[in-house]
Amino acid sequence: MQKISPKNIAEAVYEATEGKSTAEQELILKRTVHILQDKRLLGKSKYILEALQNIIDKKTNTVRLKVITAKILSKEDQAKIENETKIKYKGDKVISEFFVKGELLGGVRVEVGDEVLDTTYKNKLQKLEKFLIQSK
Amino acid sequence: MSNHIVENLRKEIEAFKIETKGELVGKVVEVFDGIAKCSGLSDVKSGEMVTFAGGETGVVLNLEEDTVGIIILSDFSKIKEGDEVKATDRILEVPVGEAQIGRVLNALGAPIDGKGDVKTSSAQPIEKVASGVVTRQGVDQPVATGIKAIDALIPIGRGQRELIIGDRQTGKTAIAIDTILNQKGQNMICVYVSIGQKDSKLRKLQTRLEEGGAMDYTIIVSAGSSEPAALSYIAPYTGVSIAEYFMDQGKDVLIIYDDLSKHAVAYREISLLLRRPPGREAYPGDVFYLHSRLLERACRKNEKYGGGSITTLPIIETQAGDISAYIPTNVISITDGQIFLETDLFYKGVRPAVNVGFSVSRVGSSAQIKAMKKVAGTLKLDLAQFRELEAFAQFGSDLDDATKAQLERGKRAVEVLKQPQYSPVVIERQVVTLYALTRGYMDDVPLNKIKEFESGLIEYAERNAKTFLSEVIEKKMWSDVGEEELKKAIADFKTNFLTL
Numbered sequence: 340m341q342k343i344s345p346k347n348i349a350e351a352v353y354e355a356t357e358g359k360s361t362a363e364q365e366l367i368l369k370r371t372v373h374i375l376q377d378k379r380l381l382g383k384s385k386y387i388l389e390a391l392q393n394i395i396d397k398k399t400n401t402v403r404l405k406v407i408t409a410k411i412l413s414k415e416d417q418a419k420i421e422n423e424t425k426i427k428y429k430g431d432k433v434i435s436e437f438f439v440k441g442e443l444l445g446g447v448r449v450e451v452g453d454e455v456l457d458t459t460y461k462n463k464l465q466k467l468e469k470f471l472i473q474s475k
Numbered sequence: 476m477s478n479h480i481v482e483n484l485r486k487e488i489e490a491f492k493i494e495t496k497g498e499l500v501g502k503v504v505e506v507f508d509g510i511a512k513c514s515g516l517s518d519v520k521s522g523e524m525v526t527f528a529g530g531e532t533g534v535v536l537n538l539e540e541d542t543v544g545i546i547i548l549s550d551f552s553k554i555k556e557g558d559e560v561k562a563t564d565r566i567l568e569v570p571v572g573e574a575q576i577g578r579v580l581n582a583l584g585a586p587i588d589g590k591g592d593v594k595t596s597s598a599q600p601i602e603k604v605a606s607g608v609v610t611r612q613g614v615d616q617p618v619a620t621g622i623k624a625i626d627a628l629i630p631i632g633r634g635q636r637e638l639i640i641g642d643r644q645t646g647k648t649a650i651a652i653d654t655i656l657n658q659k660g661q662n663m664i665c666v667y668v669s670i671g672q673k674d675s676k677l678r679k680l681q682t683r684l685e686e687g688g689a690m691d692y693t694i695i696v697s698a699g700s701s702e703p704a705a706l707s708y709i710a711p712y713t714g715v716s717i718a719e720y721f722m723d724q725g726k727d728v729l730i731i732y733d734d735l736s737k738h739a740v741a742y743r744e745i746s747l748l749l750r751r752p753p754g755r756e757a758y759p760g761d762v763f764y765l766h767s768r769l770l771e772r773a774c775r776k777n778e779k780y781g782g783g784s785i786t787t788l789p790i791i792e793t794q795a796g797d798i799s800a801y802i803p804t805n806v807i808s809i810t811d812g813q814i815f816l817e818t819d820l821f822y823k824g825v826r827p828a829v830n831v832g833f834s835v836s837r838v839g840s841s842a843q844i845k846a847m848k849k850v851a852g853t854l855k856l857d858l859a860q861f862r863e864l865e866a867f868a869q870f871g872s873d874l875d876d877a878t879k880a881q882l883e884r885g886k887r888a889v890e891v892l893k894q895p896q897y898s899p900v901v902i903e904r905q906v907v908t909l910y911a912l913t914r915g916y917m918d919d920v921p922l923n924k925i926k927e928f929e930s931g932l933i934e935y936a937e938r939n940a941k942t943f944l945s946e947v948i949e950k951k952m953w954s955d956v957g958e959e960e961l962k963k964a965i966a967d968f969k970t971n972f973l974t975l
Contacts, residue, residue, distance in 0.1 A: 344540060386541075453515035455500040463493055470491050471484075 345383050348375070349390035353398075402430035405450040409443040409459070424451060499562035503527070504542060506554050509703040510748045511545045519543055519562045522602055528558045532583075534567050534705070537749045544749045546705035548583060566602060569713045570595040571720035576664065577690045579681060582698040582706040582713050588681075599720055601712035605771040612777035614811075617842040618729065618786050621657030621899020622650060624829045624892040627851035627909055628858075629814055632842025633727050634775025634784040638806055640791045640798060641816030645828050647790045649896045650814065651731045652680060654788065656687045657899035658729060664721050665689070666730040668714035669697040671707045671737035683897070707741035715772045715785070722776065722783035730773070734790035735766060739802045756801045763805050770809050798833075812836035826893060831858050844951040847902065850909040854888060857913075861885025880918070887917045890925040903947040907936045907961065916965050920973070932968050939964040 352371055356364045375381050396403060404424050406412070412420075421433045428451060444460035501515030511533060519525070525533045525545055531554060537544025547554065569584035572595030579588035586593050614632030631637045639647045655665045667684075669677050677697050684690050694717060698710035711732050718728040732738065739762055746759035754760050766789075773787035789810065791803050796818065798807065807813055812835045821828035840848070864882055868874060874882070891912050894900070900908075908929050911917055920928045937944065943957035943964075953961070 346541060450500075453500055453517050454497045456495070456497045458495050466493055467488070467491055471487060 343378070343380070345386035346390045348380070348383075348387050349394055352387075352391060353394045400429075400431040402428045402433050402451060404433055404435040405438070406435060407438045407440050407443065407448040407450075407459075409439070409441055409445050411439055412437060412447075420447070420449065424449070499564075501525075501543070501560045501562075503554060503556055503558045503560060506547075506551060506556065508748050509547050509551050509705055510745070511547055511551070511554060511560070512542045513545060513560045514542055516543050516560065516562055520566070522566050524563045524565050524567045526561050526563060527554050528560075529553045533560070534709070536745070537751070546708070546745055546749075547703070548705050548709070551703075566600045567709070568598040568600045569716055570597070571599045571717050572596055575694050575717060576692060577694070579677075579695040579697060580713075582696065582702070582710040584696075584713055584717070587697065597720070599716040601709055601716050602768075603716065603719065603772070605768070606774045606776060606780075610776050610780040611774050614775055614838045614842050616727075616775075616784075617839075617844060617902075618654070618663070619657055619661060619902050620650070620654040621901065622653055622827055623894055623900060623905050623908070624827055624831070625650070625814060626843075626902060626905055627847060627892075628831055628855050629812065629829070629834045629836040630839035630843040630847070631786065631788075631836060632775075632839045633786050634773065635812070635836070635838055635842070636770050636773045636787040636789065636810040637836060637839070638789050638791060638810040638813040639816070640793060640803060640807070640813050641828070642793050642796055642818045645816035645818055645821050646826060646896070647792070647816060648676075648680070648733055650816075650827055651733060651788055651790065652683060653897065653899050654729065655684060655689050655693055655731070656897060657901075658692065659688060662727060663692065664718075664726055664728045665693040666714045666718050666728060667693060667695045668711050668730065668732045669695065669699075670710050670732065670734060671698065671700045671741060672733065674699050674701070687897070704741040704744040707738060708745055711735070711738055711769050715769060718785045719772065722774075722785050723781060725781040725783045727784045727786070729786045729788070732769075732787070732789040734792050735806055736792045736802055739765065758801060762802070763809075766802075766806055767809050770806075811838045824893070825889060826895070829892075831855060832862065844902065844947075846906045846947045846952045847909075849952070850906055850913055852913075854909065854913060857881075857884060858888055861888065883918060884912075884915070886922055887920070887925055888912060890922060891917070891929060893926075903944045904933050906947050907933055907940070907944070910961065911965050916969060920969070924972075928969075928972055931972060932965065935968040936961065936964050939967070 352367070355367050359367065375384065402424055404421065406420055417435070417437060421435050424430070425433050442461060446459035446463070448459050449456045499516055499518055501513040503511050504514050505512040516525070519535050521535055521538055523535045525535060527533065531547060531549045531551065533545040533547045535543050535545050545560070570593070571584070572593070574593045574595055578586050578590065578593055581587045614634045616633040618631045618633055620626055620631060625631065639650055641647050651667070655667065658665055677695070677699070681695060684693055696710055696714040696717065698706040714730055714732070718730045721728050739758060742762060742765055743758050747753060747757065751759045770787055770789060773785045775784040776782055789806060791806050793800065793803055798804070798815070815830045815833035816828045817830045820830060860881060861884070864878060865885065868882060891908055911932060917925060917928065940961040943953050943961040946953045946957045
């Protein structure tokens, strides 16, 4: 028998709940949890939820954005990044999270899915270090 | 002084430019036995190089629905779950260049001989599609191995793939080393790829090549037995990429894979760890393609495409002489012939222990020089008949004169083809010896004096049959005058030899 992947389960859950009332959705989700328990797949619930999130994002054309900076960004800058992302990924909605990490020294690191745009000073210094070692 | 250092550093920093672009990043989900399973990396290609957070390199081999399987090419003990993995958008490549000649490199092309950095200007991908039909031409130039049994009976041509197959301790590597040693002054670059061999064996081999002056035209690529299987897997591809660099410059290259059995075992290990389905002898389904795509890169290019060549001598180790096992049959079918070495012959003192009956060269005869063809033409048949008669002669005592003569000739042929290790013989000397043998001049020389006769004859011929030897060297064939001169020299020498 073919192995059931978290993606398969997430797709099944999405199809079963799509267009249903809240009460029906609740019932379906309860049944899903029971099935997962029976099939000993509860341990995979983290990956199932991730896969479900991806499916919903794809259907609703939502882009999830993660921005990490050394200092807190101003509201204008945050809006600017969100807007640019919306245009680049042709999304209807952008859900963004902003984090501050002092060790980056400066610049911005933008993550959308598995694509990363890293303009932080830390990354640049690491690249310079590698370049100087190689040229030596 | 310090100003100078600062100035240099400033210049280098000024030359450094950062290109800011989006990168494909994934996360390590699982690490075990040199394999990493990673999530993300959605657009990564098979065979693409990836770098881990600590600077380790890996190659993507498995593309699955949610994860990618990566083989790690360095120490994997520092890679942890959750670490970042970056795609590089480059297929794995190794540095190539003239500076690599005389050096010992690891599977990634980095020097391991302690002689400092290797300055190379270019890099080549390790996986490349073999040269097409349009660029190729037939094998028509010989590779002189210096081993009489091979040059006479199983000739190898430039661009050929000739398998060396045999059990352990039958002299497979010895043939390869002798061939490298004999390439001095033959306008050939040699690449020796050591796969899963002991470091002590590699060191011994390197010393032997250095002593013979062969490191001036040889590159050694090594993936030792203590290194990860991933390196054993890529080492032959690294070797052939280096060989292709020289071939593209119109040079002739000889590459030796020692050995492909261990290469197949390393690939089996990786495949099983990546959970690919096992097939016969637990090898994965694509083990034939593993070797066919490697050996197909051996070729002889035509003049329009530079005229270079890659001659390949893959080595396969059999278990108890079983040449019908999976890997031996695969490689036999891919190559253009095989040199079969036998344990029984080895312990009988026939060294190199080449079994002439099982050995074959499918394309080499067209590359053999005319003089050698003429003297060795009937030798293979004579030897085959001798083996058959020898078996029968054990049962009967009364043999007719013709059979007796054939047996005596056969015994002398076996004796002549024996050759100690590290003592390759140049082609014109081989021609003299085989001329004397096949024309019956050795028939009445006592069997235990054949070696003495042979060495004495060569010395004598070099003084008294100069025309014959120079014709063989320059025109690759003798004239009637040269032949008469040699006949006289052999007859004179024999008279002196037998009366002493």
